[in-house]
Amino acid sequence: MRHEFRLTVGPVGFRIGSDWREPLDRLAALYDGYPETALPDFTVRLFAQRPWRRFIRPSVMIGGDYMLPDAAPMALAHGLLAAEMGMNLQMALGQRRYLLLHASAAEKGGKAVLMTGASGAGKSTLSALLGERGWRLMGDEFALVDCETGLLHAFPRLVSLKNEAIALFEGQVDARRFGPKLSDTPKGTIRHMRPNDEAVAHMAEPVKPALLLFPRFGHEAAVRPMGAGEVFVRLTQASTNYVALGEAGFDALSSLVKTVPTRAIDYPDTETALRLVEQLWTESSL
Amino acid sequence: MPAPVYRADPEKARRIVQLDSVTLIFHRASGLTHIVAPPAPEILAALAEGDADAATLLDRLKRDFDFGEDEELEAALSARLAELETAGLVWRP
Structure with missing residues (x-):
């Protein structure tokens, strides 16, 4: 993959590779303070559906060690959500410890x-x-x-705050802990919070x-x-x-x-x- | 038609955990978890002594449990055996 970000969440190490820099920059900013991992348990890949789709109407496919064969691509603006979903997917399908x-x-x-x-x-x-x-x-x-x-x-x-739950935290916690507000996702509006x-x-x-x-x-x-x-x-x-x-x-x-x-x-x-x-x-x- | 004879795995093939009103059975041979109520665990334990039809099994159960005299018992036991057969916990050898 062109770009890579590694992190540890609890006892699990992730490597996230991406065709684009942007989602990983957002991940790195939001996961500021999380330890890096030397030996990742799981790999997530965010990749373009076709090579030219890196640039034209970019859409993100989620892959990794474990994949859903019929997963639909997501808009690049939702790349952060795609990375989070990819990490969840590895856990849901691959966690054995x-x-x-x-x-x-x-x-x-x-x-x-x-x-x-x-x-x-x-x-x-x-x-x-x-x-x-x-x-x-x-x-x-x-x-x-x-x-x-x-x-x-x-x-x-x-934390994946959804719809009405977002307002419970905005203004209450440090603004730097929030990701961008993602509208029109399959679950409505989502805002991530560290x-x-x-x-x-x-x-x-x-x-x-x-x-x-x-x-x-x-x-x-x-x-x-x-x-x-x-x-x-x-x-x-x-x-x-x-x-x-x-x-x-x-x-x-x-x-x-x-x-x-x-x-x-x-x-x-x-x-x-x-x-x-x-x-x-x-x-x-x- | 002779009454069907049933067989169950030996007790070591099952991991049993008693919760409040139900019994959890992890069946090692299939990897399946079963949630059963009495008298299923008692039937499986009695059947672990050897293959048996409903009448023989009833005699074994009567050694350990006081059922009184009830003509319906054997029919009820046959019904429970059929359920356990469907669940894959007993079968006909």
């Missing part, structure tokens, strides 16, 4: 709360808000469970998962217990590599379900959700 859960996570006092649920449940926004309010953001998208130890490893890539310095500085520190929440937005505030069987099934659905990991994944997931208290929470607004999280966190620590 950790049980990968589609979940956000935040740490306080050496223990972590995990939040998972359907798209739009608010797990990403809630973890990012916790990260600005005294918690350490461990990741807004993927949580990595070590199959040997059961510990949770952070994966604090850029996790704060604490999240980056401590991203290599795994912690014990202590609370698992299934948030759901758009309902009256409520807290419900969940049966362990249902939790197990929903976590297998939230994992992209559960089947591939075989018995190691089974042991890690069943142990997580057996040992970590779990609640479903409904919330009408983010302030209520944060209050519920803090309340359940205090109760689970007693």
Whole structure:
């Protein structure tokens, strides 16, 4: 590839190659402070659909060690998003060292709360808000469970703020942590935000998962217990590599379900959700 | 028609984790995870002693569990065996 950028996110090293300089410059600016990696685990490639498309109506194809054969090209203006999607894709399809859960996570006092649920449940926004309010953001998208130890490893890539969530952070955090506002993406308007310095500085520190929440937005505030069987099934659905990991994944997931208290929470607004999280966190620590 | 005889893998072929009301079974031979409720784990354990039809299996289960006398038991057990066969956890040798 013509241009290359390397970085480490949590325990994972990435090499991102690109036909264009611009997306990598934006990545480098946003991932300022993240360590470089000497031995990348995964390679992402952003390349032109045809050679001349580097210059004429440039469109970005996402490739790498693992690829989706029918992925559509993206506008070069969305190159940053393409790089992020490429990194997610490598994790979702290729991660074998950790049980990968589609979940956000935040740490306080050496223990972590995990939040998972359907798209739009608010797990990403809630973890990012916790990260600005005294918690350490461990990741807004993927949580990595070590199959040997059961510990949770952070994966604090850029927070992908979507639509209404963007305004919750603009004006509240240092403007240099924001990427450009990307309009008309498949998920609406997206703005990337670098996790704060604490999240980056401590991203290599795994912690014990202590609370698992299934948030759901758009309902009256409520807290419900969940049966362990249902939790197990929903976590297998939230994992992209559960089947591939075989018995190691089974042991890690069943142990997580057996040992970590779990609640479903409904919330009408983010302030209520944060209050519920803090309340359940205090109760689970007693 | 004679009653079907079933076989299950030995116990070491399964990794079993008990959650609150259900049992998780990781079936090593297939790599599949099964979530089952009683009496499926008990049936698999009893069948690990050797191939058996429903009547024989019921006798084994009665050694360990107090079912009382119920004429429907054997039919119920046959139905559960058929479900386990569909799941791939037991088969006909």
